Amino acid sequence: MKASDLHFTHESWSSRIAFLFAAVGSAVGLGNLWRFPYVAGENGGGAFVLVYIVCVLILGLPLIIAELMIGRRGQQSAIRSIRVICHDEGLSPQWTILGWMMIITPLAGLTYYSVVAGWGLAYIFETAAGNFVDVGGEESAGLFGALTSSPVRMAFWHGVFMATTIFFVARGVNRGLEKAAYIMMPGLFIILVVLVIYAGVAADFRAGFDFLFNVDFSKITLSTVLIALGQAFFSLAVAVGVMMTYGAYLPKDVSIPRAAGVIVGADTLVALLAGLAIFPVVFASGLLPDEGPGLIFVTMPVAFGQMPAGVIFGTLFFILLAFAAITTGIGMLEPAISWLEERQGLKRAPVTVAIGIGLWAVGLSSVFSFNIWSDVFPLGFVPQFADKTVFGLLDLIVATFFIPVGGLLIALFAGWAMSRSSTDEELALGDGPAYRLWRMLVRYVAPIALVGILVSSMLSSLE
Numbered sequence: 001m002k003a004s005d006l007h008f009t010h011e012s013w014s015s016r017i018a019f020l021f022a023a024v025g026s027a028v029g030l031g032n033l034w035r036f037p038y039v040a041g042e043n044g045g046g047a048f049v050l051v052y053i054v055c056v057l058i059l060g061l062p063l064i065i066a067e068l069m070i071g072r073r074g075q076q077s078a079i080r081s082i083r084v085i086c087h088d089e090g091l092s093p094q095w096t097i098l099g100w101m102m103i104i105t106p107l108a109g110l111t112y113y114s115v116v117a118g119w120g121l122a123y124i125f126e127t128a129a130g131n132f133v134d135v136g137g138e139e140s141a142g143l144f145g146a147l148t149s150s151p152v153r154m155a156f157w158h159g160v161f162m163a164t165t166i167f168f169v170a171r172g173v174n175r176g177l178e179k180a181a182y183i184m185m186p187g188l189f190i191i192l193v194v195l196v197i198y199a200g201v202a203a204d205f206r207a208g209f210d211f212l213f214n215v216d217f218s219k220i221t222l223s224t225v226l227i228a229l230g231q232a233f234f235s236l237a238v239a240v241g242v243m244m245t246y247g248a249y250l251p252k253d254v255s256i257p258r259a260a261g262v263i264v265g266a267d268t269l270v271a272l273l274a275g276l277a278i279f280p281v282v283f284a285s286g287l288l289p290d291e292g293p294g295l296i297f298v299t300m301p302v303a304f305g306q307m308p309a310g311v312i313f314g315t316l317f318f319i320l321l322a323f324a325a326i327t328t329g330i331g332m333l334e335p336a337i338s339w340l341e342e343r344q345g346l347k348r349a350p351v352t353v354a355i356g357i358g359l360w361a362v363g364l365s366s367v368f369s370f371n372i373w374s375d376v377f378p379l380g381f382v383p384q385f386a387d388k389t390v391f392g393l394l395d396l397i398v399a400t401f402f403i404p405v406g407g408l409l410i411a412l413f414a415g416w417a418m419s420r421s422s423t424d425e426e427l428a429l430g431d432g433p434a435y436r437l438w439r440m441l442v443r444y445v446a447p448i449a450l451v452g453i454l455v456s457s458m459l460s461s462l463e
Helices: 016-027 030-042 046-074 078-089 093-128 137-148 151-170 172-202 205-213 222-236 242-248 256-284 294-305 310-344 348-368 390-417 420-427 433-462
Strands: none
Touching: 016 172, 016 242, 016 256, 016 310, 030 046, 030 093, 030 222, 030 256, 030 294, 030 310, 046 078, 046 205, 046 222, 046 242, 046 256, 046 390, 046 420, 046 433, 078 093, 078 242, 078 310, 078 420, 093 137, 093 151, 093 242, 093 294, 093 310, 093 348, 093 390, 137 151, 137 294, 151 172, 151 310, 151 348, 172 205, 172 256, 172 310, 205 256, 222 256, 222 390, 222 433, 242 310, 256 294, 256 420, 294 310, 310 348, 348 390, 390 433, 420 433
């Protein structure tokens, strides 16, 4: 294959700020605002947070750097970037499996991610209408159950989320991805800061702060470390093709290590601020922090419903959740659209609409998993998966297999397959301690950690 056959000119980010807003937006999502608080609540608060931050630094940051580097080196979609690098460096074309993983993983994830995001959209209006004022836990659970048991309401909000995502992606990098980032990311940070201030004034901020930052080292176990590693991946959007795709639109004069540092720092800051906004409210209402996935959609509405101006600040909280989910959804759809533009020469707008509608249709199987198909278990004949609905299976496959395997392939490709000279050229760190540290983490630490996540996940699924 000729190198010229692989060339396709994409739009580029109009500025460093535009790229950073979009990249931070793709990383900041439900993993920060929905999953991080309840996982921290279930795993010891401050002990988990400490391990999580260490995992972000030694695993998340090096792999974000690697993804951006691969994307900019190839300057194409994920699949074609891998092909360009393999062509230029004489590597096996079998490495393109990594590119395919970066397309398939976000598409599969988006089919059920959009369903959870739809809950957040629905709750903006539920909260604004005052439906949670003075309600108890059972009533809140009943309202959430009423939403999930209605296939029509679930399909509608799933559709609203997908339509919003389609709208921005169809408009391209400059008029779509950048516009969404410029609108939503400042709004997200402003709302989050307002909610933290509210928690400091109207809630039990001291209790929330102590829970998040007082470390009981006796609670740090192997399980805590593995869960924190998984959360670092989930939160940073590692190995879902977004950073590789966004890196392809990145000008050569942008420092990848610095950009990755900003992305990782902002993402971690949002997770911690979310904890400071959520846990003081939970403690002030006499509720428990270890409520699991229901923390956001059952516990938090109860808490806001008992507090001064809770309708206003509860509504802001779910607007925040929606902004984060949309910017991530945009990033999850973009890798496939980028590839289809290159491979087939298709127009962006119609292909985005077609793929988006297809994902919405496939996502109905996840919608129905909570109502009319709640007793359908596709792999029910396998004991380990006997209780998994379509939604549960998709989450299991993407979160415990696709993402860790994708991360492992990224580490092996960037650390072992790509030449030292090409990685050094892209990172522009010289042959100093920073470059050697990155290379050591990607070559050795990341693969070992990812194999640990995979083995742990497989063992857990077999229990």
